[in-house]
Amino acid sequence: MKFLIALLIFSTYVEAREERYLGRSARGLLMGDAYTALADDEYTLFYNPAVLGRHKGFSFWAINPSLSVTNPLKEDLDDFSNLGSDPADISSAIMGKPIHIGLGANPGFKMGRFGLNAIVNYNSNFTLLNEVTPMLDVDHRYDRGFIMGYGFPLSTDGLSVGFAAKYLKRESIFGTYNLTSPTVIDAFGSGDPEDIMNALGQVTGRGWGFDFGLDYVKTSGAKTVSVGLSMLDLYTNLTTEDNPDNREVQPQPMQVNLGTALSVEVGPGLDFTLSGDIRNLEQQMELMRRVRLGIEIGLTPAFAILGGLNANQYSYGFKLNTGLLKIYCGFYSADIGEKLGQQKSERVALYLSLFDFTFDG
Secondary structure: OHHHHHHOOOOOOOOOOOOOOOOOOHHHHHOOOOOOOOOOOOOHHHOOHHHHHHOOOEEEEOEOEEEEEEOHHHOOHHHHOOOOOOHHHHHHHHEOOOEEEEEEEOOEEEEOOEEEEEEEEEEEEEEEEOOOOOEEEEEEEEEEEEEEEEEEEOOOOOEEEEEEEEEEEEEEEEEEEEOOOHHHHHHHHHOOHHHHHHHOOOEEEEEEEEEEEEEEEEEEOOEEEEEEEEEEEEEEEEEEOOOOOOOOOOOOOOEEEEEEEEEEEEEOOEEEEEEEEEOOOOOOOOHHHHEEEEEEEEEEOOEEEEEEEEOOEEEEEEEEEOOOEEEEEEEEEEEOOOOOOOOEEEEEEEEEEEOOEEEOO
């Protein structure tokens, strides 16, 4: 059981290159992350600061926890029962099964075209490979800080530019570890989370970063078309604190994204939105790994169905807004292999926002 407790502290993926989100909109996630031109909710600053140029009045959200975990409906839960404490037995039960744990909260506000969010983001993944010599791949990040930005309208026809600055403190573990090595066995045997983290090489870094974005939105009758370009972490430098092994904290890489969206009000209580992104323009990768597609169908002002395609992986879910409580819930897959389609992680996502409100100005 000590080993299971440790899994709630960290985790990993097999040489995967999952995007390192500092904050992730549940709406965007369930729409396949095709969100660069749509990010007009509480997560604007994490996708495109220029979208702040559209905002008017005052918006506030103080309680908005999010959770994402490995989808238990896709795994045989009997494999995880009665694991005991022997590393060999545990290894056999979870061998090759990617496990994900994500927790976050990003309270904040928008006042006019200015926005501010706190950053509290815990993201861990793990996979065990090699039955002969069990190897534990670890990718763990715990981020805290804040991000603030402003959107400047450049013209009266819907063109805006935006800038954001962030401060980030990151604790991270990233590497591959022999599960049967004396160091790892002793660390897990102690049951002390700090010992486990130290044995796996946790390091801490902190620093400042900057984002840039462009946004164009045009409304004609019942149709709204938007186009967005964002350069996230255009400059983000995290300085690692001194540590015995001279490890480096995981960096927050630059990401250049281009997106477009079409929203149509069909009639009372019915509307739909289509969106598409091309992500990571600064990197060399397969085309389909860049592509994001999303759809949202609003059936009433309080209920919507969402779906998306993210690097050939599907997502779907729903939104329910009662006024005092807004809920997003759904399922999604993440492509976590070294190559497109090599391995995926099936997950479930839940987002709650309590007592958020907007006063139009």
